[in-house]
Amino acid sequence: MSDPQAAVGDQTNLPLIAAIVGVATIGGFMFGYDSGAINGTQVGLQTAFGLSDAALGQLVSSLLLGCATGAFIAGRLADVMGRRMVMMAAAVLFTLSALGAGAAQSAGVFAAFRFLAGAAVGAASVLSPAYIAEVTPAGIRGRLSSVQQIMIITGLTGAFVANYLLAQWAGNSLQILHGYAAWRWMFWVQAIPALLFLGTLLVIPESPRFLVSKGRMAEAEAVMARLFGGAAAHAKVQDINNSLVADHRPTFGDLLDRGTGRVRPIIWVGIGLAVFQQLVGINVVFYYGAILWQAVGFSEADSFKVNIISGAVSIVACLIAVLAVDRIGRKPMLLIGSIGMTVTLAMLTFCFTQGVFIHGKLQLPAGIGTFALLSANAYVVFFNISWGPVMWVMLGEMFPNQMRGSALAVAGAAQWLANYAISSSFPPAAKTLGLPITYGFYTICAALSAIFVLRMVKETKGIELEDMTG
Numbered sequence: 292m293s294d295p296q297a298a299v300g301d302q303t304n305l306p307l308i309a310a311i312v313g314v315a316t317i318g319g320f321m322f323g324y325d326s327g328a329i330n331g332t333q334v335g336l337q338t339a340f341g342l343s344d345a346a347l348g349q350l351v352s353s354l355l356l357g358c359a360t361g362a363f364i365a366g367r368l369a370d371v372m373g374r375r376m377v378m379m380a381a382a383v384l385f386t387l388s389a390l391g392a393g394a395a396q397s398a399g400v401f402a403a404f405r406f407l408a409g410a411a412v413g414a415a416s417v418l419s420p421a422y423i424a425e426v427t428p429a430g431i432r433g434r435l436s437s438v439q440q441i442m443i444i445t446g447l448t449g450a451f452v453a454n455y456l457l458a459q460w461a462g463n464s465l466q467i468l469h470g471y472a473a474w475r476w477m478f479w480v481q482a483i484p485a486l487l488f489l490g491t492l493l494v495i496p497e498s499p500r501f502l503v504s505k506g507r508m509a510e511a512e513a514v515m516a517r518l519f520g521g522a523a524a525h526a527k528v529q530d531i532n533n534s535l536v537a538d539h540r541p542t543f544g545d546l547l548d549r550g551t552g553r554v555r556p557i558i559w560v561g562i563g564l565a566v567f568q569q570l571v572g573i574n575v576v577f578y579y580g581a582i583l584w585q586a587v588g589f590s591e592a593d594s595f596k597v598n599i600i601s602g603a604v605s606i607v608a609c610l611i612a613v614l615a616v617d618r619i620g621r622k623p624m625l626l627i628g629s630i631g632m633t634v635t636l637a638m639l640t641f642c643f644t645q646g647v648f649i650h651g652k653l654q655l656p657a658g659i660g661t662f663a664l665l666s667a668n669a670y671v672v673f674f675n676i677s678w679g680p681v682m683w684v685m686l687g688e689m690f691p692n693q694m695r696g697s698a699l700a701v702a703g704a705a706q707w708l709a710n711y712a713i714s715s716s717f718p719p720a721a722k723t724l725g726l727p728i729t730y731g732f733y734t735i736c737a738a739l740s741a742i743f744v745l746r747m748v749k750e751t752k753g754i755e756l757e758d759m760t761g
Contacts, residue, residue, distance in 0.1 A: 318382075335465055358710070382411075394475070425501075429753050432617070441613065541692075570736035572717075572733030609676070612624065633737040635670035
């Protein structure tokens, strides 16, 4: 972050902005933690509720359906209640769902609480980057918004670490720890960061762009003065007000072109970014990557440690993205990622053509197995320096003020539905079509994502939110 003050102006209150970003990105941490908390608890869930493999899969996927619902509802509610207020509601849901899931005595009750957890994850996934974009200067907006992805991976890794420690203390996830099975504590400890998120949200201001949309001009100007200095506050508030349609408040109708009645092209671009991020198969690598590790000799017992190492590698990759996004730009980084993922996924596809399944477990020749492992980790690096953080950066900043909440509702829901489709389809696709065809599909999607970026995505680096056009 070289010379940030030159990019944002002498009056900009960088410590306050950094503190606000720190609070908002706890939502990203919770996003990652809630997604990772289920790892390490699956044996406990299956034993406690007497679940088949298929029923366990449906129980785990209940989170993703909640995510799609939460993203859709939160994006619209943010235009009605405010960004901060909806994030506070998400923090409450994080807390209640953690306590409820850990205490559940039946699969149905557990699924209900995991659905609520998903709603909180979906809300945080769209609102944290949007809120950050709305309170940060254009010159460093990309790198500050990219912190969201670092916190997602940190939360994911944090869940792996917590689960590993609890399993170690108890002996395994089924053993009793202070009167309860360890897998229940794996959910309960999530309430700690959730309450921290709720408490810190109480001390940060509401988004000035939301305040202007509600006609609360004096409040908006006061927030802007705290962020950017009194000299710039009035002019910024006027610019925001001028970017809003005077005859109505933001609605879903803003997503349509008033002349043609068709969905605006910018909405399709947002949906495309959201869906392609999942079509490249990243969550298959996250959720089912243990297959690769076991194929080259790692035991199932090593999976916790492997997840922690993979998370650390991902965090380093995200740090590279933070340093580059406001220098290189969003579009070039997406292209680099698409090309890198295409090549590494093609390598993985080739490796799988050399493997065989013995007693239901993938076996790869020694050299091919090592090559597959390196390819998978290179793929994760390419994702986390590009589509991982940059997609969320762009969704938070690319839409005009008038439609940002509604557009995020649609794009966020599309992202989580694509996540659900890819994650739930992998086991049957791998079994019936085989790993080469399944990973070949992800390879094709990565190549198509490069074409999509070239033809459809416009650069947003350094552009003020008020200058974004739909």
